[in-house]
Amino acid sequence: MRTLFNFLIQYSVVFLFLLLEIISFTLIVNNQGYQKSVFLSSSNRVAAEMYEISNTVVEFFKLRAANENLSEENTAFKNQLIILQNKLNTLTKNTVRDTIHFRIPPEMEYQFISAKVINNSTNKLQNYITLNKGIVDGIKVDMGVISDEGVVGIIKTVSNRFSVVIPVLNPKILINCKFVRNNYIGTLVWDGNDYRFANLTDIARHVEFKLGDSLVTSGFTNTFPAGIPVGTIEDFNIKESDAYYKIKVKLAVNFRTLSHVKVIDYLNYKEQRYLEKASEN
Amino acid sequence: MLILLQNIIRFVALVLLQVLALNNIQFLGFLNPYIYILFIFSLPVKLPRWFTLILGFVLGLSIDMFSNTLGIHAFASVLIAFIRQGVIGLFTSIEEGSNPTPSFYTFGVGSYIKYVVVLVFIHHFTLFILEAFTFNHLGMTLLKALLNSFVTILIILGIQSFRKK
Numbered sequence: 001m002r003t004l005f006n007f008l009i010q011y012s013v014v015f016l017f018l019l020l021e022i023i024s025f026t027l028i029v030n031n032q033g034y035q036k037s038v039f040l041s042s043s044n045r046v047a048a049e050m051y052e053i054s055n056t057v058v059e060f061f062k063l064r065a066a067n068e069n070l071s072e073e074n075t076a077f078k079n080q081l082i083i084l085q086n087k088l089n090t091l092t093k094n095t096v097r098d099t100i101h102f103r104i105p106p107e108m109e110y111q112f113i114s115a116k117v118i119n120n121s122t123n124k125l126q127n128y129i130t131l132n133k134g135i136v137d138g139i140k141v142d143m144g145v146i147s148d149e150g151v152v153g154i155i156k157t158v159s160n161r162f163s164v165v166i167p168v169l170n171p172k173i174l175i176n177c178k179f180v181r182n183n184y185i186g187t188l189v190w191d192g193n194d195y196r197f198a199n200l201t202d203i204a205r206h207v208e209f210k211l212g213d214s215l216v217t218s219g220f221t222n223t224f225p226a227g228i229p230v231g232t233i234e235d236f237n238i239k240e241s242d243a244y245y246k247i248k249v250k251l252a253v254n255f256r257t258l259s260h261v262k263v264i265d266y267l268n269y270k271e272q273r274y275l276e277k278a279s280e281n
Numbered sequence: 282m283l284i285l286l287q288n289i290i291r292f293v294a295l296v297l298l299q300v301l302a303l304n305n306i307q308f309l310g311f312l313n314p315y316i317y318i319l320f321i322f323s324l325p326v327k328l329p330r331w332f333t334l335i336l337g338f339v340l341g342l343s344i345d346m347f348s349n350t351l352g353i354h355a356f357a358s359v360l361i362a363f364i365r366q367g368v369i370g371l372f373t374s375i376e377e378g379s380n381p382t383p384s385f386y387t388f389g390v391g392s393y394i395k396y397v398v399v400l401v402f403i404h405h406f407t408l409f410i411l412e413a414f415t416f417n418h419l420g421m422t423l424l425k426a427l428l429n430s431f432v433t434i435l436i437i438l439g440i441q442s443f444r445k446k
Contacts, residue, residue, distance in 0.1 A: 012331065017359065024356035026352070027345075050300075051347075
């Protein structure tokens with residue numbers, strides 16, 4: 001007993017050392033949970049107040065940088081405000097004009113489903129766009145897709161939550177469009193070269209037009225209502241022997257920066273198709 | 282009495298310097314010297330070992346509270362508080378009956394440098410390995426410990442060289 005006692009006294013320091021190290025190590029291991037550590041961490045009052053005091057001192061030296069940051073941010077916001085105001089102005093004008101075009105009787109013939117572009121290509125020969133809306137959102141095959149700038153394309157396939165669009169930038173679709181100036185109708189085809197331009201065909205020799213003339217959708221197909229911008233005439237030529245013009249059209253939509261689109265739901269689609277088929281037979 | 286007061290002031294000053302100034306340095310992203318252990322280095326040589334251990338624990342825990350690293354500094358501090366006596370015995374011979382405070386004057390320049398270097402290295406390597414808490418990235422951890430040890434040693438020796446006897 002006496003030896004044991006002596007032993008304990010002799011090595012008491014070692015025991016204390018081990019005890020303290022075990023406590024420390026337990027603290028390290030248990031420190032994973034946030035709540036456990038609140039008492040002994042910088043969120044306790046003493047430490048927090050110390051930091052508060054030190055912050056008031058340090059903050060003073062950071063004021064200049066903070067000021068600069070704020071003014072930079074301010075300018076950025078002001079610029080954004082101006083851009084947004086401009087957009088709003090143009091959009092209000094557009095909406096007034098558009099509603100006249102869209103309001104083909106019977107009213108509410110067209111509805112729009114807004115969607116976001118989640119995949120897009122412009123550099124291939126056959127480009128496709130993927131949207132984040134699908135069957136559950138009411139999207140069906142053959143619906144037209146437009147953006148705020150103009151015609152984008154036609155829905156090709158739909159899954160439950162996604163849909164794939166054949167955009168104008170795909171030789172597989174032909175968009176029926178007309179001149180705003182005189183209502184002559186032509187067909188728009190993409191040649192696979194440049195995502196900014198497409199070709200207009202079927203415009204006969206006698207048609208009068210100028211560079212910069214606007215093209216809009218004709219409204220003769222079931223997918224697009226009439227009057228949605230398609231593009232403007234960039235360039236044209238015609239040979240002596242040709243009956244039709246070769247016209248280069250600058251597309252209204254910038255497909256590179258496309259992000260939000262509207263899918264057109266033509267409510268009378270079924271009835272119209274049914275009627276047309278019936279008369280064909 | 283004077284030594285007690287001196288040590289209390291040293292404790293508070295070093296903890297504040299560490300948590301308010303040095304912990305914010307993060308020079309080059311990882312240089313963060315820990316000079317608070319100078320308190321343990323400067324405790325009187327003949328201080329009872331159990332008391333040194335407890336002081337080391339309290340010191341480490343104070344640093345931990347401020348830097349949200351519960352237990353890491355406490356562990357490393359207690360470790361060097363424990364081996365301090367042995368290291369002092371290794372490098373110096375203290376006269377019987379005297380109780381000096383470690384410094385360049387009492388230990389001699391060479392011995393004091395060795396004393397500081399050994400303890401700082403042990404403290405920092407323990408600290409950084411515990412901080413990483415894994416043996417992955419061991420090379421990076423050791424490099425960090427090495428570089429930080431050099432900076433800490435330089436600062437501690439710098440502070441000590443300004444002190445009068």
